[in-house]
Amino acid sequence: MAKKQRGKASSSSKTADIEKPTKSFTLSLESSDDEAPEEVTFEDSKAEALRSMKQALDTARREKQLLKEKRRKRQELFQEQKKRKLLSADVLEEIDSAFSKKQKQSEDEGEQEEKPEKEGGDGKKKKKKKRSGKLANARNLKGKYTVTTVKERTLASFQQQVAEEFIQSRLYGPGTCRTTSELVASPYFIFCQVFYSMTRGDAFLQRFYHLVCCSLVLILSEQSFCVADVK
Amino acid sequence: MGEFKVHRVRFFDYIPSAIRTMAFNSQTERLAVARADGAVEIFNFNDNFFQEKVIPGQDGRAIEALCWVGHRLFSAGLNGEITEYDLENLRPQYTVDAYGGPIWTISSNSQGTQLAVGCEDGTVKIFAILEERIQFQRNLNRHKGRIISLCWHPSSAQIAAGMTDMITIFDAETGHATRRLLVDRATGASKNKEVVVWSVGYLSDHTIISGDSAGKVQIWNGLTGTLVRTYLVTKWDVLVLSVSKDESSVIAGTSEGTVIQFQFISSTVDQHDKEWVRTRTFRNHSHDVSALAHTDTAVVSGGMDTQLVVRPLLDKVEKNTQESALRKIAFPHRSLVGCAKKAGLLLFQFPDRLELWKLGESEGHGKPGDRLPVKRKPEKLIELKRKGEDHICCSALSACGGWLAYSTVSNVRLYRIQYSNTISINKVSKLPKELRSVHQLCFSSDSSKLFASSCQSSVIVVAVSQQECRYLHTLKHKTGSRQPVHLLCASDDGKWLATANTDCEIHIYNLHKMKLHCMVPVYNSCPTTIAIHPVTNNLISVHADQQIFEFSLVQKEYTQWSRRLQTQGLLSLWLERDTPITHITFNPKNLDHIILHDTYMFCIIDQSLPFPELNAVLWNQMTLKSLPVSQRIGQSHAFKICKSFQHLMCVSLLEDLSLVVVERPLLDIMSQLPAPVRQKKFAT
Numbered sequence: 063m064a065k066k067q068r069g070k071a072s073s074s075s076k077t078a079d080i081e082k083p084t085k086s087f088t089l090s091l092e093s094s095d096d097e098a099p100e101e102v103t104f105e106d107s108k109a110e111a112l113r114s115m116k117q118a119l120d121t122a123r124r125e126k127q128l129l130k131e132k133r134r135k136r137q138e139l140f141q142e143q144k145k146r147k148l149l150s151a152d153v154l155e156e157i158d159s160a161f162s163k164k165q166k167q168s169e170d171e172g173e174q175e176e177k178p179e180k181e182g183g184d185g186k187k188k189k190k191k192k193r194s195g196k197l198a199n200a201r202n203l204k205g206k207y208t209v210t211t212v213k214e215r216t217l218a219s220f221q222q223q224v225a226e227e228f229i230q231s232r233l234y235g236p237g238t239c240r241t242t243s244e245l246v247a248s249p250y251f252i253f254c255q256v257f258y259s260m261t262r263g264d265a266f267l268q269r270f271y272h273l274v275c276c277s278l279v280l281i282l283s284e285q286s287f288c289v290a291d292v293k
Numbered sequence: 294m295g296e297f298k299v300h301r302v303r304f305f306d307y308i309p310s311a312i313r314t315m316a317f318n319s320q321t322e323r324l325a326v327a328r329a330d331g332a333v334e335i336f337n338f339n340d341n342f343f344q345e346k347v348i349p350g351q352d353g354r355a356i357e358a359l360c361w362v363g364h365r366l367f368s369a370g371l372n373g374e375i376t377e378y379d380l381e382n383l384r385p386q387y388t389v390d391a392y393g394g395p396i397w398t399i400s401s402n403s404q405g406t407q408l409a410v411g412c413e414d415g416t417v418k419i420f421a422i423l424e425e426r427i428q429f430q431r432n433l434n435r436h437k438g439r440i441i442s443l444c445w446h447p448s449s450a451q452i453a454a455g456m457t458d459m460i461t462i463f464d465a466e467t468g469h470a471t472r473r474l475l476v477d478r479a480t481g482a483s484k485n486k487e488v489v490v491w492s493v494g495y496l497s498d499h500t501i502i503s504g505d506s507a508g509k510v511q512i513w514n515g516l517t518g519t520l521v522r523t524y525l526v527t528k529w530d531v532l533v534l535s536v537s538k539d540e541s542s543v544i545a546g547t548s549e550g551t552v553i554q555f556q557f558i559s560s561t562v563d564q565h566d567k568e569w570v571r572t573r574t575f576r577n578h579s580h581d582v583s584a585l586a587h588t589d590t591a592v593v594s595g596g597m598d599t600q601l602v603v604r605p606l607l608d609k610v611e612k613n614t615q616e617s618a619l620r621k622i623a624f625p626h627r628s629l630v631g632c633a634k635k636a637g638l639l640l641f642q643f644p645d646r647l648e649l650w651k652l653g654e655s656e657g658h659g660k661p662g663d664r665l666p667v668k669r670k671p672e673k674l675i676e677l678k679r680k681g682e683d684h685i686c687c688s689a690l691s692a693c694g695g696w697l698a699y700s701t702v703s704n705v706r707l708y709r710i711q712y713s714n715t716i717s718i719n720k721v722s723k724l725p726k727e728l729r730s731v732h733q734l735c736f737s738s739d740s741s742k743l744f745a746s747s748c749q750s751s752v753i754v755v756a757v758s759q760q761e762c763r764y765l766h767t768l769k770h771k772t773g774s775r776q777p778v779h780l781l782c783a784s785d786d787g788k789w790l791a792t793a794n795t796d797c798e799i800h801i802y803n804l805h806k807m808k809l810h811c812m813v814p815v816y817n818s819c820p821t822t823i824a825i826h827p828v829t830n831n832l833i834s835v836h837a838d839q840q841i842f843e844f845s846l847v848q849k850e851y852t853q854w855s856r857r858l859q860t861q862g863l864l865s866l867w868l869e870r871d872t873p874i875t876h877i878t879f880n881p882k883n884l885d886h887i888i889l890h891d892t893y894m895f896c897i898i899d900q901s902l903p904f905p906e907l908n909a910v911l912w913n914q915m916t917l918k919s920l921p922v923s924q925r926i927g928q929s930h931a932f933k934i935c936k937s938f939q940h941l942m943c944v945s946l947l948e949d950l951s952l953v954v955v956e957r958p959l960l961d962i963m964s965q966l967p968a969p970v971r972q973k974k975f976a977t
Contacts, residue, residue: 128714138917169400177929218373219372221373221395221413222353222355222371222372222373222395223392224413225371225394225395225439226355226371227603228439232506232530233530233581234967234968237483237486238529238970239970239971240968240969240970240971241968241969241970241972243973257896258619258621259893260940262618262621262871265612265614265615265618266613268619269613
């Protein structure tokens with residue numbers, strides 16, 4: 063009981079210390095319901111509210127600025143990388159000059175081709191646009207370049223391959239004990255083939271030989287048992 | 294009889310394709326077999342298991358499942374498409390993309406109105422079967438994981454679908470999954486490996502039978518969703534199940550090459566407590582069994598070892614008759630080797646290429662059985678790869694060796710070959726447009742005409758010459774049969790052309806008048822080979838039940854020899870042979886000789902000698918040799934059989950009277966197959 067009281071006393075003294083300089087705010091560690099609420103003036107609370115709002119705005123602005131900086135830096139980095147990727151300026155000039163010549167030629171051709179066509183003006187324009195669009199992609203680059211189409215692996219063939227791999231892994235994958243085909247030419251298998259070729263079509267002979275073989279196996283196994291018993 | 298110099302050819306590297314799946318049509322008694330290269334073969338079980346039709350494969354058509362609906366054949370494969378086949382024109386009729394990714398399984402309901410396919414994306418799609426096509430109806434509820442197998446309940450109300458680690462039962466009307474049966478994984482080390490339910494069967498008493506990759510065959514009660522019985526039959530996978538029509542027997546095929554039978558029988562005399570009991574085990578394969586069909590009397594199995602095995606069930610057939618004998622079909626029932634007799638060339642037909650070889654030469658003479666030294670080795674002159682995705686359907690080489698033709702389902706190609714200092718081969722462009730879908734090709738003996746069999750058993754005649762290829766005529770018959778022609782043969786004098794179709798009809802056309810001459814009386818077994826004698830112009834035909842007929846073309850009737858043979862009857866040993874005769878040739882030096890061969894023997898029939906008596910020994914060559922010459926005449930009969938060469942793909946006689954024997958030993962094929970499972974056998 064005494065300890066508690068001491069604790070209480072000490073805490074109350076602490077609060078008393080705090081309370082003295084700041085009369086307006088009460089950070090009461092222990093609030094009791096009997097005490098009356100502290101007085102807070104209107105100006106004080108208004109100032110406080112304004113301050114907190116200003117702080118919030120400031121932090122938001124700062125964050126925005128930071129983001130902007132980050133973005134700007136990133137953009138610069140990308141542009142630098144792009145510059146590194148592109149060909150040097152003089153090569154591009156060359157290409158441009160060659161391309162512009164070609165474009166003029168093909169545009170003339172395009173015009174000539176379209177004249178005999180009897181279509182509406184819009185149609186012609188569209189066609190021209192299309193054609194120039196196509197031509198814009200055509201590049202006559204100097205040097206030896208060949209353009210080939212890569213054989214498209216369609217989704218269907220990819221799925222088929224996945225399915226085939228599934229079968230392969232289930233039947234021939236790890237965990238399935240498979241042997242080599244050489245073992246197939248073992249004496250047992252050769253015997254089976256010879257047996258079949260000798261007795262093809264003759265059911266009686268097949269059954270006879272089958273009986274003989276089964277009885278032989280039985281006799282042999284019985285003999286081995288006898289040996290085991292003796293031992 | 295005669296001594297022949299024999300060219301023993303073993304450089305035909307023929308490898309058959311693995312059997313991927315099969316389906317039996319009990320109405321028509323036909324078995325459809327799909328191979329790994331996309332080819333579909335139809336066997337006629339009523340006609341001595343003759344391979345009637347072959348639809349060539351296609352690159353990328355990896356067939357996973359086949360399904361008969363009445364007389365129509367559907368297949369589905371990993372390319373995501375459902376294909377219906379035109380069995381009269383031997384080609385795919387149309388394909389429908391299921392848009393669900395690779396298709397693993399296809400099954401029709403018992404009424405034949407709906408088709409269900411199980412796809413990679415986890416959906417079961419239902420298609421309605423209409424008159425000339427199929428139409429997408431709806432999807433059942435989608436599940437995670439691919440649908441590997443499915444089976445309709447006989448009432449068409451439910452579908453059982455086998456997936457990874459479970460079996461789901463769907464209600465076919467609403468599409469909802471009603472039950473989920475969880476399949477145990479394998480015990481031991483492979484507990485982390487998911488178990489794949491490779492096959493399911495749904496019986497009318499709502500029993501579900503499943504075979505999975507852990508080697509178990511499980512029997513479930515479909516109404517309550519509980520497991521009734523588990524049988525661990527193998528350490529490897531159970532790849533396929535097949536239920537018999539009366540639902541009393543189920544067979545399971547495993548990766549070990551065994552086929553295990555389960556029967557619904559009662560252990561006591563009292564018939565009430567029937568249960569599924571494991572009964573027989575059949576070990577007829579060396580590699581995985583991936584396809585099974587359960588007919589009324591037999592178990593038909595096929596797999597990675599490319600052989601089709603028909604095992605009659607001894608409780609359904611009479612014992613010790615030919616009906617109850619084991620049948621193994623390893624080689625195709627048609628000739629894949631063409632021989633140019635005048636030039637000494639051989640043409641080998643593979644699905645993706647043709648190879649032209651020049652036979653070697655040797656000198657010297659020797660006694661029978663000697664091996665002569667080879668002076669010049671045989672050499673491969675041309676290897677011609679096909680263009681496009683379709684596999685080669687048929688090929689032909691002219692007798693002089695100057696013309697080569699092959700056809701696929703989409704086009705025909707003709708090549709001119711010149712033999713100067715170097716071989717040159719030139720394609721003949723601009724073929725007549727009538728040469729479209731061709732099933733058989735044949736050159737005339739003077740290499741001036743090419744005969745091609747087309748749709749509705751008609752034959753197109755084109756003239757081939759140095760400059761061009763010109764369409765001459767189309768020969769048609771009057772019976773109205775729409776079945777395809779599988780045999781085509783021209784006479785040496787250029788006057789006659791004989792065709793045989795799978796309706797067992799043989800038609801003879803007169804090429805000088807370009808019209809139908811006559812039709813041979815229809816025999817109820819399909820002809821496996823036909824040939825026209827060079828001098829007498831008699832047509833020899835051998836049928837799938839091993840009967841031989843000789844028909845005179847000039848007189849339009851069977852010859853005396855043929856009538857005598859039919860009256861006497863062929864020996865039972867001859868009739869019980871299980872491989873068909875695939876080629877007939879004649880000896881220009883001795884006009885009485887007919888040389889035939891099947892896979893295990895070749896035979897020279899001497900028409901001047903008497904027929905063997907019913908109790909005579911058919912293979913009497915060895916005994917005849919041991920007799921002195923004077924006594925031989927009394928013992929000898931018309932059939933001279935030689936079994937020294939096996940397994941025969943072609944036997945032909947060249948112009949210089951040397952025999953060409955193309956062998957393909959079965960062991961050579963076996964050694965090149967993919968790996969079988971490692972089994973511990975005694976002393977290996």
